[in-house]
Amino acid sequence: MAETPPHTDRKSQIPMKLKDVGEFGFIDRIAPYGITRPARVVKGIGDDCAVMEFDGPDYLLVTTDLLVERIHFQLDWGWPELMGAKSLAIQLSDIAACGGRPLDAFISLAVPDRVDVEWLDRFYRGITEYGRAFQVNVLGGDTTSSKSDLIINVAVTGQVPRDQVMFRHTAKPGDALILTGAIGDSAAGCHLLQYSISLPGEIREPLIMAHLAPRAHVKEGRLLASSGSCTAAIDISDGLSSDLGHICDESKLGAVVHADALPRSEPLLEAAARIGSDPLHWMLNGGEDYVLLAAVRPEGLDAVKALLEAEGCAIHVIGMLVEGNDIILKRADGTEAPLPRGGWDHFRQEP
Amino acid sequence: MAETPPHTDRKSQIPMKLKDVGEFGFIDRIAPYGITRPARVVKGIGDDCAVMEFDGPDYLLVTTDLLVERIHFQLDWGWPELMGAKSLAIQLSDIAACGGRPLDAFISLAVPDRVDVEWLDRFYRGITEYGRAFQVNVLGGDTTSSKSDLIINVAVTGQVPRDQVMFRHTAKPGDALILTGAIGDSAAGCHLLQYSISLPGEIREPLIMAHLAPRAHVKEGRLLASSGSCTAAIDISDGLSSDLGHICDESKLGAVVHADALPRSEPLLEAAARIGSDPLHWMLNGGEDYVLLAAVRPEGLDAVKALLEAEGCAIHVIGMLVEGNDIILKRADGTEAPLPRGGWDHFRQEP
Numbered sequence: 001m002a003e004t005p006p007h008t009d010r011k012s013q014i015p016m017k018l019k020d021v022g023e024f025g026f027i028d029r030i031a032p033y034g035i036t037r038p039a040r041v042v043k044g045i046g047d048d049c050a051v052m053e054f055d056g057p058d059y060l061l062v063t064t065d066l067l068v069e070r071i072h073f074q075l076d077w078g079w080p081e082l083m084g085a086k087s088l089a090i091q092l093s094d095i096a097a098c099g100g101r102p103l104d105a106f107i108s109l110a111v112p113d114r115v116d117v118e119w120l121d122r123f124y125r126g127i128t129e130y131g132r133a134f135q136v137n138v139l140g141g142d143t144t145s146s147k148s149d150l151i152i153n154v155a156v157t158g159q160v161p162r163d164q165v166m167f168r169h170t171a172k173p174g175d176a177l178i179l180t181g182a183i184g185d186s187a188a189g190c191h192l193l194q195y196s197i198s199l200p201g202e203i204r205e206p207l208i209m210a211h212l213a214p215r216a217h218v219k220e221g222r223l224l225a226s227s228g229s230c231t232a233a234i235d236i237s238d239g240l241s242s243d244l245g246h247i248c249d250e251s252k253l254g255a256v257v258h259a260d261a262l263p264r265s266e267p268l269l270e271a272a273a274r275i276g277s278d279p280l281h282w283m284l285n286g287g288e289d290y291v292l293l294a295a296v297r298p299e300g301l302d303a304v305k306a307l308l309e310a311e312g313c314a315i316h317v318i319g320m321l322v323e324g325n326d327i328i329l330k331r332a333d334g335t336e337a338p339l340p341r342g343g344w345d346h347f348r349q350e351p
Numbered sequence: 352m353a354e355t356p357p358h359t360d361r362k363s364q365i366p367m368k369l370k371d372v373g374e375f376g377f378i379d380r381i382a383p384y385g386i387t388r389p390a391r392v393v394k395g396i397g398d399d400c401a402v403m404e405f406d407g408p409d410y411l412l413v414t415t416d417l418l419v420e421r422i423h424f425q426l427d428w429g430w431p432e433l434m435g436a437k438s439l440a441i442q443l444s445d446i447a448a449c450g451g452r453p454l455d456a457f458i459s460l461a462v463p464d465r466v467d468v469e470w471l472d473r474f475y476r477g478i479t480e481y482g483r484a485f486q487v488n489v490l491g492g493d494t495t496s497s498k499s500d501l502i503i504n505v506a507v508t509g510q511v512p513r514d515q516v517m518f519r520h521t522a523k524p525g526d527a528l529i530l531t532g533a534i535g536d537s538a539a540g541c542h543l544l545q546y547s548i549s550l551p552g553e554i555r556e557p558l559i560m561a562h563l564a565p566r567a568h569v570k571e572g573r574l575l576a577s578s579g580s581c582t583a584a585i586d587i588s589d590g591l592s593s594d595l596g597h598i599c600d601e602s603k604l605g606a607v608v609h610a611d612a613l614p615r616s617e618p619l620l621e622a623a624a625r626i627g628s629d630p631l632h633w634m635l636n637g638g639e640d641y642v643l644l645a646a647v648r649p650e651g652l653d654a655v656k657a658l659l660e661a662e663g664c665a666i667h668v669i670g671m672l673v674e675g676n677d678i679i680l681k682r683a684d685g686t687e688a689p690l691p692r693g694g695w696d697h698f699r700q701e702p
Contacts, residue, residue: 016468018496026494029472033479034489041455044490052455052490054510055407064415064491064506066459070498104392104403108417108504117367121380128384138385139395139403140415143377145369147421148499153459155415155506159405 043167048094048235049158051165059165061158063094069149077193078212080119083152084126085213090237091156092134092216093290097235099166099225100158102218105131106140110151127154134218164225169250171232171295177255177319178301180220180292180308182263183240184279185210187286188271203270210265214290220313221292227307229300239287244327245341247295254324257339260332263316284329284339295321394518399445399586400509402516410516412509414445420500428544429563431470434503435477436564441588442507443485443567444641448586450517450576451509453569456482457491461502478505485569515576520601522583522646528606528670529652531571531643531659533614534591535630536561538637539622550622557618565641571664572643578658580651590638595678596692598646605675608690611683614667635680635690646672 018026035044042051042059049061067087069075088105095102107127111120120143128138136156189211191197192204217235224230232251234243240262248255262283272279296304301317308315319330329339369377386395393402393410400412418438420426439456446453458478462471471494479489487507540562542548543555568586575581583602585594591613599606613634623630647655652668659666670681680690 017464018462018466018468018471018494019464021468026468026471029468033475034482036479036483037486037488041488041490044488050455050457050490052508054405054411055409056405058406060405060411060508062455062457062491062506062508064457064459064504065493066461066495066502066504068461068495068497068502071461071496104401104413106401106413106415106506108415110417110419110422110502111369113368113370115369117369117372117377117380120369120377124381124384128387131385132387135388137388137392137395138381139392139401140413142416143369144417144419145422146419146500149497151417151419151461151502153415153417153504153506155413155457155504157403157411157413157508 042165048097049100051098058159058161061095061098061100061160062155063091064153064155065091067152069151075115075150079126080122081126081129082212084123085130087152087154088127088130088136088156089214089216090290091154092136092218093235093237095156095158096216096218096221097166097233097292098158098160099164099221099233100160101222102134102136102156102158104137104139104157106155107138108140108142108153110144110146112146112148112150115150134216160225166221166225166230166233166294168232168234168247171247171251171253171321172297173253173321173323174298175231175295175321176298176301176317177244177257177321178294178296178304179236179263179316179318180217180294181289181314182265182268183236183289183291184268184283184286185265186214186288187282188268190288191282192271197275199271199274203267203274206265206267207271211288214288216290217292219311220308223308223311223313224292224294224304227300227304229297229304231295231297233292233294236289236291236293237287239285240293241284241327241339241341242287243293247293248321248325248327251321252325253321254326254328255319255321256328256330257319258330261316261318263314393516399448400451402449409510409512412446412449412451412511413506414442415504415506416442418503420502426466426501430477431473432477432480433563435474436481438503438505439478439481439487439507440565440567441641442505443487443569444586444588446507446509447567447569447572448517448584448643449509449511450515450572450584451511452573453485453487453507453509455488455490455508457506458489459491459493459504461495461497463497463499463501466501485567511576517572517576517581517584517645519583519585519598522598522602522604522672523648524604524672524674525649526582526646526672527649527652527668528595528608528672529645529647529655530587530614530667530669531568532640532665533616533619534587534640534642535619535634535637536616537565537639538633539619541639542633543622548626550625554618554621554625557616558622562639565639567641568643570662571659574659574662574664575643575645575655578651578655580648580655582646582648584643584645587640587642587644588638590636591644592635592678592690592692593638594644598644599672599676599678602672603676604672605677605679606670606672607679607681608670609681612667612669614665
């Protein structure tokens with residue numbers, strides 16, 4: 001190692017913080033460094049999963065995510081079982097977005113002294129029961145201590161036939177945009193929890209459960225992938241505006257979204273009305289819904305609809321991909337406005 | 352989800368803490384939960400890597416580890432490049448212990464505001480340059496914020512021919528115990544850093560670099576695995592007494608270790624003499640050496656020695672596996688004593 005180690009250019013003497021460049025800005029900075037052996041790497045940083053060739057006909061998928069107390073969750077917001085299940089669900093959702101079948105999960109925990117073993121047992125119970133429902137093993141359990149926050153890292157492997165993998169960068173103009181479920185509920189539930197807002201149980205509970213116990217759309221992902229008509233997909237983790245932005249940016253396209261066509265739940269509309277919020281704000285920018293957003297070739301749309309509906313899965317056409325790079329939101333009254341790719345960036349806005 | 356979620360038996364009303372059961376006790380508690388789809392799982396929790404069948408002739412290896420500021424490292428102890436390299440090295444060492452070839456690394460970071468982008472750039476530079484030396488790609492870069500400590504999770508995939516994978520539970524009585532390098536230097540270096548002990552550079556620097564910039568013995572692991580004579584292996588991460596204890600426990604064997612045969616460096620002996628420490632303490636309990644400890648069939652030992660030495664790799668015979676379950680340390684003066692399987696357990700002893 002040289003005496004003065006090399007580092008990237010520093011244009012200013014003021015130290016730049018991660019919040020100044022944002023998570024995605026930082027990923028753009030580091031991505032070029034990473035691939036030093038390109039053979040067998042199909043997709044590295046930048047999609048929901050990394051996609052690699054392994055021996056045999058399928059691709060290997062790997063996704064990993066770090067959840068940090070006070071950033072991504074509060075310990076007192078729910079049962080440990082639900083936290084365990086959710087920490088796995090959001091990774092299975094990444095596998096689903098690539099069209100894959102999840103295989104094995106590897107959990108790392110850093111545990112502060114105030115968290116007792118019963119909590120951890122219940123957390124693991126939640127992960128493993130959730131995994132069982134998807135035939136996913138929990139195989140690794142690195143566990144260490146922490147001086148302050150509880151930290152959870154979940155890595156999940158998956159596999160997908162090579163001709164079925166779904167990326168973000170492969171959508172085409174004219175493709176229909178579809179969602180596999182309602183959006184906004186999770187953000188509304190998070191809002192109710194955060195501000196301890198009391199509402200009737202039939203409104204409050206489904207929203208809170210949407211936030212605390214999301215379902216990974218693995219089945220929907222496999223159906224879309226195997227349909228042969230899906231050109232791109234992503235899961236709604238950061239919010240529709242942001243996640244659609246990823247598909248558009250990486251496919252070098254724009255999009256038109258019909259506000260009226262966005263699937264929304266009754267509890268969401270009720271909660272928004274009662275606390276005077278705009279439900280569209282939660283639907284467009286909320287995130288953590290973990291439904292899939294996909295681009296479908298127009299000539300295959302009817303078949304894809306039939307395929308998902310035959311399997312009991314929802315599918316909602318919300319708009320279309322178009323040439324250009326603008327994302328336009330069309331409202332029922334005929335007005336339209338640009339849909340800013342704001343979404344959720346932990347470094348730019350506090351929860 | 353039931354109203355009262357199930358949880359494991361709680362024998363006492365006093366909440367049990369992780370430090371009461373220890374990391375390994377906790378892993379024993381959770382391991383039975385994890386495997387809900389046993390097909391294709393060769394080894395789950397409990398070895399250096401999880402080992403899975405994938406398509407094709409090789410096994411897929413996965414290892415993941417969480418490094419937490421103030422538990423595993425201090426931010427002011429070294430260059431960010433070295434921290435990046437070490438965080439990858441310790442994972443490559445797990446792949447090496449299974450005899451594998453590392454493939455791809457997936458990094459998750461939780462970054463407090465006080466850490467600037469230049470630090471992160473340098474950290475990633477360190478990881479990717481270290482990866483390049485082993486033909487390992489850095490493919491994932493989940494990056495989030497943290498309210499307090501810097502958190503680093505590194506997951507690495509690897510592959511190994513099915514007939515070459517090395518486990519901990521497969522050693523046989525009569526097998527020779529070998530080490531692929533000196534032990535104790537890292538612990539001594541850590542001690543010098545922790546207590547800011549000043550010693551002449553030619554003593555201090557190699558010890559500190561052993562702690563901050565360990566080398567993963569990937570080449571040694573591949574040679575041992577391909578020799579056909581290696582029955583078990585582990586990397587020295589927790590300390591010889593503890594890691595040998597893992598091989599003995601899982602292979603249901605005891606061992607005899609010759610204190611005089613343990614490979615040690617001159618700087619270690621010099622540092623111990625100057626500060627009045629017992630070098631054997633660092634060698635037996637220190638950990639973080641990341642050399643390999645392996646069991647080798649006696650009839651194949653000469654060939655394994657020749658194989659490693661021909662490739663410029665060190666090999667030191669330090670003892671033998673025996674029937675029973677005691678680990679005995681034999682000293683040069685003919686005395687012997689049980690070698691307690693103390694080692695390093697983050698929950699039982701502070702760094």
